[in-house]
Every structure is written in C-alpha cells, then in structure tokens.
Amino acid sequence: MTNPENYTSNYRRYIISGAVIATVIIFIIRLLYLQVIDNEYKVWADSNAFLKKTLYPSRGMIYDRNGRLLVYNQPAYDVMLIMREIQPFDTLDFCHTVGITKAQFDKRITDIKDRRLNPGYSSYVPQTFMNQLSAQDYGILQEKLYKFPGFYIQNRTIREYEYPHAAHVLGNVGEVNKKDIELDNYYVQGDYSGRSGIERSYENALRGEKGVEILLRDAHGRTQGKYENGRHDVDPVSGKNLTLSIDIDLQTYGEQLMQNKIGAIVMIEPATGEILCMVSAPSFDPGMLVGRQRGKNHTLLENDPLNPLFDRTLMGAYPPGSTFKPAMGLIYLQEGVITPDTYYSCAHGYPVLPGNKPGCHGHASPLSLVSALSTSCNSYFCWGLRDMIDSRRRYASVQEGLDVWKDHLVSMGYGYRLGVDLPGEKAGYIPNSKIYDKMYNGRWSSSTIISVAIGQGEILATPLQICNLSAEIANRGYFYTPHIVNNIQDHVLDTLYTQKRYTSIDKSYYESIAEGMRSAVVGGTCRRAALPDIAVCGKTGTSENPHGKDHSVFMGFAPYDNPKVAIAVLVENAGFGATYAVPIAKLMMQKYFSIEMTPADKYMEETFMNTVILPRNVL
Amino acid sequence: MSYRKVNIWKTIDWITVLFYLIMVAAGWFSICGASYEYGHMNWFDPSGRPGSQLIWIALSFVLIFFILMLDSNFYGVFAHLIYAVIILLLIVTIFLAPDIKGSHSWLVLGPLRLQPAEFAKFATALAVAKIMSTYGFKLAKVKNILLVLFLIFLPLACILLQSEMGSALVFLAFFLVLYREGMTGYVLLTGICAVAFFVISMMYSEVLIGTSPLGELLVLSIVQVLMIFLARVLQQERSALPVKILSGTTLAVGLTAYVVSLSTSVDWIRVAIGLIGVSSVYLIYLAIKHWFWQYLLIILFAIVSIGFLYSVDYVFNELLEPHQQLRIQVALGLKDDPGGAGYNVNQSKIAIGSGGLMGKGFLNGTQTKLKYVPEQDTDFIFCTVGEEEGFVGASAVLFLFTFFIIRLISLAEKQKTAFARIYGYSVASIFFFHLAINIGMVTGLTPVIGIPLPFFSYGGSSLWGFTILLFIFLRLDASRKERFGGGGLEV
Structure with missing residues (x-):
C-alpha cells in the first residue's frame, strides 16, 4: 500500500471540519433570530392559522312599563370578505346577485382597503362588505357562495319595532364610525351601536358581550375545526333587556294628537320621576332606520325642513312663557318678597314701565298670588321681581339679588341638564348677573330685564324641564331626576334616578302655588283642562317666538292631592296656551286616568288629530 | 482468505450507526408531524406518508444487511460497473421520466417511483474513489484531473437535464474531496469568490x-x-x-x-x-x-x-x-413577494419562527398541520422540526448533523486505504452539501433549491440513496479493523 498521507491533508481536514462547523453556527444564529428574537413570525403564524369568528350577541330587548314588547331582533345577513383569500371570480355575477353595480363594488373594495376610513383593516381579517342582506338575496347568494372565494356570510340581528312610535325615545342602531372605533376598542368596522335614544344611552347594557370562536384555517382557507376543541372560544353574552317607564298607549295617543303639528308632550309620574310619555312632533316610524334603507331614509329625515330627527322634548329650548310664573311665585315667597296675601296692582300692564309694558289682559286689580296665577297676570310677577332684586334692604346689589333668584331656579332644574337617561339633552338657559353686567355695562335693574319675570327674554327651558317644574309642585318641593328606563335586567338603577332632589324652596310655600294652578283650571286661563272627578291643576303659557307665531304651552299636574301625573305640552306656532296646549293636555290626562270620553271629547280629539299647524314656509 | 475475518457486527462503527438510527427515527416523527391531519391519524397505514416511510425504513434495514454482508472488496472491484449502470439509468430517465412538477427525474415502475439521481451519489463517490486510489494517480496530472472532472460532471449534467438543479449542485461537493486530496485551494477560493461576488454585487447594487x-x-x-x-x-x-x-x-x-x-x-x-x-x-x-x-x-x-x-x-x-x-432576487431580499415566488420561503420562515424557543410540541404545529408550507414533508421537513420542537429541537438536529459529519471526516482520516478515505470524504461532503443547501433554503438564507434533508425528508429513493451511501463507507471502515485488527496479516 502507498502511504496516502501527504503534506496538505492534516490542516485541510481541519479546514473542511471548520467549514462544516461555521455553516452550522450561521444556521443556529439564523434560527435564534427567527425563533427567539423576532416576534413577527409568531403573529404572522397566528393570523395564518386562526380564523377568529366573532359571535354576535343578541341585543337586549325593550319593553314598556306594562311589559309590552317594543323592540326585538330579527336575523340579518352581512356579507363579509377576507381580502387575502379573494381569487379571480365573476364580479358581474356577484354584483348582480347582491344587487349592486360594478362601480359600487369597486368603490366598496377601495374603501375597505383605505386605512383612513377603516383603521382596523387587515387582509387576513374578515371585513364587512355589505350589511343586512335581505332573506331572499341571502338565499341566492348562499347557493352561489362557492363561486366567490373569500366571501362569507355573517349572521347578525337587526332591530324590529312592534309599534311605529316612540322613535326619539327608542333611538336607533347604526354602523359604528371611525371615531367610535378609536374611542372604544370593543368595536370593529362593521359593528353596530346605538346612535340615539336609549339605544345609545344604554348601549353598554343592550349590546351584551361579543364572543369569539377560533377556527383553524388551512392554506386553502378551509376551516379545519376548532382550535384546541374550542378551549379558547368565548360564548357571546346577550344584551340586557330594558323596561321603560313609557306607556306605549299613552305615547301612541300623544303622537296621534300631535300629528301635523310641531311640538312636544312630556308626562312624568311625580312620585318616581318616571317619564310616562315623551312625544316629539313631527315623529317618524323607528322601523325606517333599520336595514339597508337606513342610509336613504336617514338622509330623507335629515333633509326634512321640519327636522323630525330633532327630539324637541329635550333638545328644543323655548322661552317657557307664563308656565315660568309658578317658579317665580315660589322664589318670591321663599325670599319673603311676598306672602300669599300680598296684592299687586295691574293696569292692563306693568304700571312701572312706560306704556305699561309688559302688557296684561283684563282682570281684577289689585290681585293676590292665587288670582295672579289663575289669570296669569304679568304685572304681579314683574312687581315681584322689582321688589326682590331692586330692594337694597334685602341684597347688597342687584347682581346679588339676581344670583339668588338664579340659584333657586337651578335647584328647580332649570339652566342645567336635568340628567335624563337620554342623549342630547339641552341645558336651557337662565342668565346670571355677569351676563347682564356685560350686556348693560353693569348698569341695570329689574326694569331692564323685566321679561325674565314672565318666562321670556333670555330664559330658555326644554319641555322636559317645564314638565319637571310641574312634577316638583305636584310633590310640593322635590323631584326625582326624570328617567325613561325603569329596570335593567340583572342591574340596579343608577342612584341618580332613585334619590329625591329637594329644591331650595320650603315645602310650605308650594301649597299656595298649587292652589293658584288649581284655580287656573277651575276658573282661570285653563278651564278647558278640567276633568270630571279629577282635580287638575295647570298653568298656560305663551312662548314668544321671534320667528313666527307664538308657541302654545301648558304645564300641569293632577290630581291636586296625591298627584299621579305631571304634564307639559308645547305646540309650536299655535298661539295662546289655552288654544291648543290645554285641550291636548286634557285629552292626554283623560287617557291616562282612563276617563270615558263624552261625545264632546270625541269631537275635540278628532279635531285636534286633524288640525294642521305648521309654519307658513313649510306649507 | 489470508486475513482474519472478523465479525462485522463487532467491527462496525456503532456510534455512526446510532447517529443514523436517531436521525431516521427523528425523521419519521417529523413526517408524522408534517402529515398529521386534524382529527384522524393512521400512523401505520401504508397508504399514508408515515406508514409508507416506515416501509422504506424497514427496507433500508434489509439493504443495510446486504451491504454489510458483502465483502468490502466488492465495492472497489465493481465501482466502475456500478457507476456505468447508474449513468445508463440516468440517461434512460431523461427520456422516459414523466413530467412531475416540472421535474423529469422519476422512473415510474408500476406502483413504485424511483429517483435514480439519489443513487448516482454513491455510484459517483465509488468511481471517483476508485480512480483516485489507483496506483500512481496524481492530481497534478492534467489527464487525471480531466478524468475525475468527467466522472463528476457526467452525472451532474444528466441530472441537470432532468431539471433537478438541486440534486445536480450536490455533485460540486466532490470539490471538497479533491481539495482534501491535494487539489490547490485556489480552486475553492475561486468558486467561493465567484458566488460571493455574485451575491454581493446583486444584493447591494441599489x-x-x-x-x-x-x-x-x-x-x-x-x-x-x-x-x-x-x-x-x-x-x-x-x-x-x-x-x-x-x-x-x-x-x-x-x-x-x-x-x-x-x-x-x-x-x-x-x-x-x-x-x-x-x-x-x-x-x-x-x-x-x-x-x-x-x-x-x-x-x-x-x-x-x-x-x-x-x-x-x-x-x-x-x-x-x-x-x-x-x-x-427573492432569496437575496431584492424582491418582496410573499404571494408568489417568496411564498415558500416566507411560509417556511413563519412556520420555523412561530416555533419559538421550545416549540409548540409534537403534532401541535399549526402552520405545518394546516399545509401552509409547501413540500413540508419532503424538502421543507425542517419547518416541522422548527415549529413543533422550537429553537431547542432545531438546534439539536443541526448539532446531530454536525457531529455526524465530523465523525465521518474523522473516520475517513483513519482509513488505511486511499479508496476508503476518498469514499469517506465523499460521503461526508455530500451530507454537508445537503445540510447546507437545505437548511439555508428553509431558513431563507439561500435561494430555493429543492433538495432533501438526509434521513428527514419523506421519500424512499432519498432514504435508500443516503443509506447505501453511508453503509458502504461503514462496511469499508469495518474492514479496516478486519485487515489490521488483532495482529492480522496484511495482503
């Protein structure tokens, strides 16, 4: 044998071994980077393999105070797509099946991919392509779905309304927008949330909890069963059912009476603060804002010059007019400006100012508080304001006097939001001394601002606040924050709605105010509100409207002792309170107390339902 | 027989055999992991991949028995004949093979499919070892160099004609053998420079x-x-x-x-x-x-x-x-195209990367289970290891291969005949090339060149090819002790 060894072999053996080891070291560093240091691949792997299917809970149902179902759910079908899984398909066939044009199809695809419109976009995650397919379209699409890889159908539920009423109270449900998604990461694009009414204010209770089902998805997009037998799945939790304080019959009746008129009716149970009905006219069928017609109908309602989407009961701020007078009376009594036996003179107007402004109508003079309320005498309350804030014996300055006056009104629920459990409530407006200092350069007196004494001028109040004043007079000194939800399933109502709120007026002063309001019904301005066997108390008002005919207002409660109901009615452009607001209030209370209608009542009901009172520019 | 015949079961290098058995077993489990379907698994069903791989393994043991039973001189004597037969087979394959995924490397014999390229490796190794160990052979002679290059490039060309670039490239492993046997290092340097210059100039041209x-x-x-x-x-x-x-x-x-x-x-x-x-x-x-x-x-x-x-x-x-x-371009990171050409590499990296330090556990890999990685039980089998056994398991497999190859090199160096030594280096170099190209590919370091990972990738041809390659060397190594062990006589 030859000696195979030669001079190079020894070190070459090590060079070759070294190359092997060096290669493996490079690989190990690479593995360390891929598997331990870089986390991106794990995320990627999860989005590869896991199809997270959202399980939508059914939204809570809504009942009225008598347990009648108002709002429930019906199945709907959303078309979803996973961008990454789309393969070439017959686009025209697809568009035809779901009833859209090719241009709409292309636009939708572009919109889904646009991260500015759709911040949560991912090509791995199902995106909503179309909402709420009808059952027929769903049937056809389901049959053809195999032809459109990447498209899926997601079952959802949408709202169904038992009555075409109470649209403002119930509110509606719509697709979340970009802002909602940013504010609450519960939502993803294509989700629904309450947009208005209690759907919005009780969104968290109604929506329930989404569940998730983690499915394994193979490279061809086919699901391969549940991940770890569903150990990581989460069941959806149904939304809570709500019971409202609304009486749907009363609500329906109110809406019928307010047909073809603009205005509001609010009824509150004084003993609890529960809102019995809340009519804003014009109204609309809440079913209009469901399903695929929602967008179209919403635009329609938005463009309606009568603005039916606007909830006048708590968004409309009006001068309360004479319905403000009971509040004035209470403040004067509390501040010792007057006693129930104080008499003021009236000369078809307030004698202090030139031309007897504000004017008044014919009645006995001088007159007492009860008579002043009964006849709605303007002068009486103007005198009261003058004696209160212009007197330097009581307050150091007119400013101090006005602020005391204002504080009393705030305690009665004016000037700030009451805190009703509905979105969009307006605060109304009660001016303070600073405002007038600014307005009149610090030189002003009761004469300068005299119209506030009769609920005009700067004063603004919502119909809800007006009704609330009535409720607190009914209660003789306190009220509960008005609320519309009586009961949330498995939940305790917020203490805000179960605690008495006392006003800054002593209980003893309320009796003469109630007496005055009773007297107004018995023999004063609102005689037409009288009901047989029930002692109705009330106060009319005429809310001055700079844009047109004055608004007709009524505020009242019944019965006089142990009141069961407080009411406020406002009819825009209807002139004197007595003309429209009073009879409508009477019919509402008659309905509430289930008092049989006389033929005269029937006639009145029919007349009011058919009366059209709309601003001239609309007609 | 003038020398003392020693029992093969006592002289065979059991450490290498142990490496072999461990890798074959680990390979089988990886194939199980790669072909596992949710809900049902027929481990031993011969129609499934784990089942048929078991049959290939069993048949490998039969092959090993025959290889070890043959006289060690047989391989030297018949080296050229074996080489000639295999080359013939390769040429026949070019013309007869049907098109399977663009490759023309499979001979279909009834239910059996054979890939002759896998057997060309040991045949070429035998022929090269035989030529280079003939008396008076010197690499310095141009005639000799040309002869050896001819032996290497003939099968390489045949396999290229079968559109199997990966398998063809493996034959470049023989240059490591030539280097060991005295070829100037400048050839390797030139080769490495050519590849490096190409890659660097492509990668950083922008x-x-x-x-x-x-x-x-x-x-x-x-x-x-x-x-x-x-x-x-x-x-x-x-x-x-x-x-x-x-x-x-x-x-x-x-x-x-x-x-x-x-x-x-x-x-x-x-x-x-x-x-x-x-x-x-x-x-x-x-x-x-x-x-x-x-x-x-x-x-x-x-x-x-x-x-x-x-x-x-x-x-x-x-x-x-x-x-x-x-x-x-994709391999060099010049083109990012996860949906197209980069799909394999990208999914492969995702699968391996998602394994983390400890892995997801046997049969728990999601990427491989759900078939995200193409060719996951053949060329991309290492993904299953990476995903299910994590960094620890994947590194262990790499260490296993390293020790195995280093062991082969050290055994080769111990050989007393040039034939056995050259053959041993050929075996070590071929395994090294397979490891380097395959792992480089699945970890996204080198271009995608389809080539199996020895003993791990599914397939009878490759398992048998590697088994024959290895055990001929172990047979030659065993005879080293036959001839000189126990004070025996020299021929």
Whole structure:
C-alpha cells in the first residue's frame, strides 16, 4: 500500500471540519433570530392559522312599563370578505346577485382597503362588505357562495319595532364610525351601536358581550375545526333587556294628537320621576332606520325642513312663557318678597314701565298670588321681581339679588341638564348677573330685564324641564331626576334616578302655588283642562317666538292631592296656551286616568288629530 | 482468505450507526408531524406518508444487511460497473421520466417511483474513489484531473437535464474531496469568490455610496484585500516588505479618499480600481525584480475578478431563466413577494419562527398541520422540526448533523486505504452539501433549491440513496479493523 498521507491533508481536514462547523453556527444564529428574537413570525403564524369568528350577541330587548314588547331582533345577513383569500371570480355575477353595480363594488373594495376610513383593516381579517342582506338575496347568494372565494356570510340581528312610535325615545342602531372605533376598542368596522335614544344611552347594557370562536384555517382557507376543541372560544353574552317607564298607549295617543303639528308632550309620574310619555312632533316610524334603507331614509329625515330627527322634548329650548310664573311665585315667597296675601296692582300692564309694558289682559286689580296665577297676570310677577332684586334692604346689589333668584331656579332644574337617561339633552338657559353686567355695562335693574319675570327674554327651558317644574309642585318641593328606563335586567338603577332632589324652596310655600294652578283650571286661563272627578291643576303659557307665531304651552299636574301625573305640552306656532296646549293636555290626562270620553271629547280629539299647524314656509 | 475475518457486527462503527438510527427515527416523527391531519391519524397505514416511510425504513434495514454482508472488496472491484449502470439509468430517465412538477427525474415502475439521481451519489463517490486510489494517480496530472472532472460532471449534467438543479449542485461537493486530496485551494477560493461576488454585487447594487454602487465597491475592496492576502501567502520566506508596502498604500489611499470625501464627492469606484491598478504595477515590478512569476497570478486573479464582477449583469439577465432570476432576487431580499415566488420561503420562515424557543410540541404545529408550507414533508421537513420542537429541537438536529459529519471526516482520516478515505470524504461532503443547501433554503438564507434533508425528508429513493451511501463507507471502515485488527496479516 502507498502511504496516502501527504503534506496538505492534516490542516485541510481541519479546514473542511471548520467549514462544516461555521455553516452550522450561521444556521443556529439564523434560527435564534427567527425563533427567539423576532416576534413577527409568531403573529404572522397566528393570523395564518386562526380564523377568529366573532359571535354576535343578541341585543337586549325593550319593553314598556306594562311589559309590552317594543323592540326585538330579527336575523340579518352581512356579507363579509377576507381580502387575502379573494381569487379571480365573476364580479358581474356577484354584483348582480347582491344587487349592486360594478362601480359600487369597486368603490366598496377601495374603501375597505383605505386605512383612513377603516383603521382596523387587515387582509387576513374578515371585513364587512355589505350589511343586512335581505332573506331572499341571502338565499341566492348562499347557493352561489362557492363561486366567490373569500366571501362569507355573517349572521347578525337587526332591530324590529312592534309599534311605529316612540322613535326619539327608542333611538336607533347604526354602523359604528371611525371615531367610535378609536374611542372604544370593543368595536370593529362593521359593528353596530346605538346612535340615539336609549339605544345609545344604554348601549353598554343592550349590546351584551361579543364572543369569539377560533377556527383553524388551512392554506386553502378551509376551516379545519376548532382550535384546541374550542378551549379558547368565548360564548357571546346577550344584551340586557330594558323596561321603560313609557306607556306605549299613552305615547301612541300623544303622537296621534300631535300629528301635523310641531311640538312636544312630556308626562312624568311625580312620585318616581318616571317619564310616562315623551312625544316629539313631527315623529317618524323607528322601523325606517333599520336595514339597508337606513342610509336613504336617514338622509330623507335629515333633509326634512321640519327636522323630525330633532327630539324637541329635550333638545328644543323655548322661552317657557307664563308656565315660568309658578317658579317665580315660589322664589318670591321663599325670599319673603311676598306672602300669599300680598296684592299687586295691574293696569292692563306693568304700571312701572312706560306704556305699561309688559302688557296684561283684563282682570281684577289689585290681585293676590292665587288670582295672579289663575289669570296669569304679568304685572304681579314683574312687581315681584322689582321688589326682590331692586330692594337694597334685602341684597347688597342687584347682581346679588339676581344670583339668588338664579340659584333657586337651578335647584328647580332649570339652566342645567336635568340628567335624563337620554342623549342630547339641552341645558336651557337662565342668565346670571355677569351676563347682564356685560350686556348693560353693569348698569341695570329689574326694569331692564323685566321679561325674565314672565318666562321670556333670555330664559330658555326644554319641555322636559317645564314638565319637571310641574312634577316638583305636584310633590310640593322635590323631584326625582326624570328617567325613561325603569329596570335593567340583572342591574340596579343608577342612584341618580332613585334619590329625591329637594329644591331650595320650603315645602310650605308650594301649597299656595298649587292652589293658584288649581284655580287656573277651575276658573282661570285653563278651564278647558278640567276633568270630571279629577282635580287638575295647570298653568298656560305663551312662548314668544321671534320667528313666527307664538308657541302654545301648558304645564300641569293632577290630581291636586296625591298627584299621579305631571304634564307639559308645547305646540309650536299655535298661539295662546289655552288654544291648543290645554285641550291636548286634557285629552292626554283623560287617557291616562282612563276617563270615558263624552261625545264632546270625541269631537275635540278628532279635531285636534286633524288640525294642521305648521309654519307658513313649510306649507 | 489470508486475513482474519472478523465479525462485522463487532467491527462496525456503532456510534455512526446510532447517529443514523436517531436521525431516521427523528425523521419519521417529523413526517408524522408534517402529515398529521386534524382529527384522524393512521400512523401505520401504508397508504399514508408515515406508514409508507416506515416501509422504506424497514427496507433500508434489509439493504443495510446486504451491504454489510458483502465483502468490502466488492465495492472497489465493481465501482466502475456500478457507476456505468447508474449513468445508463440516468440517461434512460431523461427520456422516459414523466413530467412531475416540472421535474423529469422519476422512473415510474408500476406502483413504485424511483429517483435514480439519489443513487448516482454513491455510484459517483465509488468511481471517483476508485480512480483516485489507483496506483500512481496524481492530481497534478492534467489527464487525471480531466478524468475525475468527467466522472463528476457526467452525472451532474444528466441530472441537470432532468431539471433537478438541486440534486445536480450536490455533485460540486466532490470539490471538497479533491481539495482534501491535494487539489490547490485556489480552486475553492475561486468558486467561493465567484458566488460571493455574485451575491454581493446583486444584493447591494441599489445602495449608493456617493455616486458609486455599494455592491461594486465592496467586491473591489475584497479583491484588493485578497491581493494583499495572496501576496502574503506567496511571499513564503521572502521579505515581508512588499506586503507592508501594499497594505500601507491601501490604508493611506483609503484614508485620503475618505478625508477628501468629507468636502467634495469622491468616485470611490475609480479610487478602488486605481488602487488595484497601482498594486498590479508594483507586483509586476516585483515579479521582474525577483523573477518570481507567481506574483503575476495575483494580477490574473484581480483581472478575472473585475471581469467577472462586470459580467454578473450579463450572466444574470442572459443566462438565468426568469423564474431562477426571481428566486435569486427573492432569496437575496431584492424582491418582496410573499404571494408568489417568496411564498415558500416566507411560509417556511413563519412556520420555523412561530416555533419559538421550545416549540409548540409534537403534532401541535399549526402552520405545518394546516399545509401552509409547501413540500413540508419532503424538502421543507425542517419547518416541522422548527415549529413543533422550537429553537431547542432545531438546534439539536443541526448539532446531530454536525457531529455526524465530523465523525465521518474523522473516520475517513483513519482509513488505511486511499479508496476508503476518498469514499469517506465523499460521503461526508455530500451530507454537508445537503445540510447546507437545505437548511439555508428553509431558513431563507439561500435561494430555493429543492433538495432533501438526509434521513428527514419523506421519500424512499432519498432514504435508500443516503443509506447505501453511508453503509458502504461503514462496511469499508469495518474492514479496516478486519485487515489490521488483532495482529492480522496484511495482503
């Protein structure tokens, strides 16, 4: 044998071994980077393999105070797509099946991919392509779905309304927008949330909890069963059912009476603060804002010059007019400006100012508080304001006097939001001394601002606040924050709605105010509100409207002792309170107390339902 | 028989056999993991992949028995015949093989499918070992070199014609053997330089330093450094002065150019080429002065390198097919195309990367289970290991291969015959190439070149090919002790 060894072999053996080891070291560093240091691949792997299917809970149902179902759910079908899984398909066939044009199809695809419109976009995650397919379209699409890889159908539920009423109270449900998604990461694009009414204010209770089902998805997009037998799945939790304080019959009746008129009716149970009905006219069928017609109908309602989407009961701020007078009376009594036996003179107007402004109508003079309320005498309350804030014996300055006056009104629920459990409530407006200092350069007196004494001028109040004043007079000194939800399933109502709120007026002063309001019904301005066997108390008002005919207002409660109901009615452009607001209030209370209608009542009901009172520019 | 016959079961290298058994077993479990379907698994069903792999393994054991039972001289004696038969088979395959996923490398015999390329490896190793161990064989002779190259490139060409680029490239492993047997290291250096220059110039052609492409500049710098290195190697016992002058000049010019570049723009490419030119002139001067013509080789190297550098574009655009260009671009990170050509590599990296440190556990991998990785039980089997056994398991497999290959090298070195040693080096080199190309591919380091991971990838042909390759060497190694063990006689 030859000696195979030669001079190079020894070190070459090590060079070759070294190359092997060096290669493996490079690989190990690479593995360390891929598997331990870089986390991106794990995320990627999860989005590869896991199809997270959202399980939508059914939204809570809504009942009225008598347990009648108002709002429930019906199945709907959303078309979803996973961008990454789309393969070439017959686009025209697809568009035809779901009833859209090719241009709409292309636009939708572009919109889904646009991260500015759709911040949560991912090509791995199902995106909503179309909402709420009808059952027929769903049937056809389901049959053809195999032809459109990447498209899926997601079952959802949408709202169904038992009555075409109470649209403002119930509110509606719509697709979340970009802002909602940013504010609450519960939502993803294509989700629904309450947009208005209690759907919005009780969104968290109604929506329930989404569940998730983690499915394994193979490279061809086919699901391969549940991940770890569903150990990581989460069941959806149904939304809570709500019971409202609304009486749907009363609500329906109110809406019928307010047909073809603009205005509001609010009824509150004084003993609890529960809102019995809340009519804003014009109204609309809440079913209009469901399903695929929602967008179209919403635009329609938005463009309606009568603005039916606007909830006048708590968004409309009006001068309360004479319905403000009971509040004035209470403040004067509390501040010792007057006693129930104080008499003021009236000369078809307030004698202090030139031309007897504000004017008044014919009645006995001088007159007492009860008579002043009964006849709605303007002068009486103007005198009261003058004696209160212009007197330097009581307050150091007119400013101090006005602020005391204002504080009393705030305690009665004016000037700030009451805190009703509905979105969009307006605060109304009660001016303070600073405002007038600014307005009149610090030189002003009761004469300068005299119209506030009769609920005009700067004063603004919502119909809800007006009704609330009535409720607190009914209660003789306190009220509960008005609320519309009586009961949330498995939940305790917020203490805000179960605690008495006392006003800054002593209980003893309320009796003469109630007496005055009773007297107004018995023999004063609102005689037409009288009901047989029930002692109705009330106060009319005429809310001055700079844009047109004055608004007709009524505020009242019944019965006089142990009141069961407080009411406020406002009819825009209807002139004197007595003309429209009073009879409508009477019919509402008659309905509430289930008092049989006389033929005269029937006639009145029919007349009011058919009366059209709309601003001239609309007609 | 004049020498003492020793029981093969006592002389065989059991450590290597143990490595083999561990890898085959680990491979089988990986195939189980890769072909596991949710809900049902027929481990031993012969129609499934784990089941049929079990049959291939069992048949491998039968093969091993026959290989070990044959006389060790058989392999030397029949080396050329085996080589001839396999080459014939390869040629036949080119014409008979049906098109299977673009490859024409499978011979279909009824229910059996055979890939002759897998068997060409051991046949070529035998032939090369036989030729190189003949008496008086010297690699320095041109005739011998040509003969060996012919033996290597004949199967390589056949396999290329079968559209199996990966399997063909494996035959380049023989250059490691030639290197061990005395071939000059410059051949390897040239090869490595060619690949490195190509990759570097492609990868960094878009990056600019001033107005100069970084890729070009890097290659030229490497050329300059290598010139100094080669001058250092060649100087031997001569004066160290030329090397000092060369490195000094390089540093000085580099620094000056850098300082100048701070105030005005510098054409770095011209600086580098100028430097190489000046070095060449200096080397010519030295060659004439000392009458040492090998310095001229360094200049040749520089000229060829620069020529190669500037023909890369041509090579890439004109000689490679579009899908190969794309694969190379994706592998080099020049093209990001996760949906297309990069899909395999991307999914492979995701699967391995998602394994983390400890892995998801046997049969718990989601990426491999859900078939995200193509060819996951053959060429991409390492993904299953990476995903289910994590960094720990994947590293363990790499260590296993390292020890295995190092063991083969050390066994080869112990051989008393050139035939056995050369054959042993061939075996070690082939395993090394398979490991390097396969793992490089699945971890996204090298272009996608379909090639199995020995003992792990599913397939009878590859398992048998590797088993035969390995156990012929173990048979030869066992006979080393036969001949010289226990004071036995020499032939």
